[in-house]
Amino acid sequence: MSIRSCFLIDDDDDDREIFALALENAHGVSRCIMAKNGVDAVKIVNEADFIPTYIFIDLNMPLMSGKECLLALKKxxxxSVPVIVYxxxxxxxxxxxxxxxxxAHYLVKPTSVTALTGILxxxxxxxxLPYYLYTEV
Known part of the structure; x- marks a missing residue:
């Protein structure tokens, strides 16, 4: 069985914490690396040998937007790692x-840990799954 892992790029402390809680509840996820912005994310990609199963990127971040970060990661x-806009x-x-x-997908941040756990x-x-992922709770 392969190890499932992810890379979360999000500047909001609360959103990173909620994501971590949902990951703990989601099955099959064993590791998550986090970056607070796109600049840090690109640095991690260039310096570490970590290859995540999925990458999650927030759009609204300082220093480098999520779209700019997505472009950098695709280069x-x-x-080849699927990127999910979060x-x-x-x-x-x-x-x-x-x-x-x-x-690969566009995920509107759910309002509950339970909803996020289900999507993850x-x-x-x-x-x-469809490209656009949205849940109402």
Whole structure:
């Protein structure tokens, strides 16, 4: 069985904590590396040999936007790793732009840990999901 891991890039401390809690509850996830912004994420990619199963990127971050970070990752050694946009934005323009930039999914941040746990479990189980992922609780 392969080790499932992820790389979360998000500047919000609370959102990183919620994500970590949901990961603890999701099955099959054993490791998560986190970065507070795109600049730190690119540095980690260039300096570490970590290859995650999935990458999650927030769109609204300082120093480097999520879209800029997505572009940088798609040009890096992790170019084949699926990237999931993980954001509060449900803007149609953001959804379309990130799809064109190569994101695998667009996940609007759920309002509960339970909802996020369910989505993460679905993602890591490998089931076929639509590009746009949104839950109402």
């Amino acid at each position: 890096s050694r992790l170019s 954001t509060t934005s449900s803007n149609c323009k953001d959804v379309e732009e990130t799809k064109k930039l190569g994101a 479990s679905d993602i890591f189980s490998g089931i076929t």
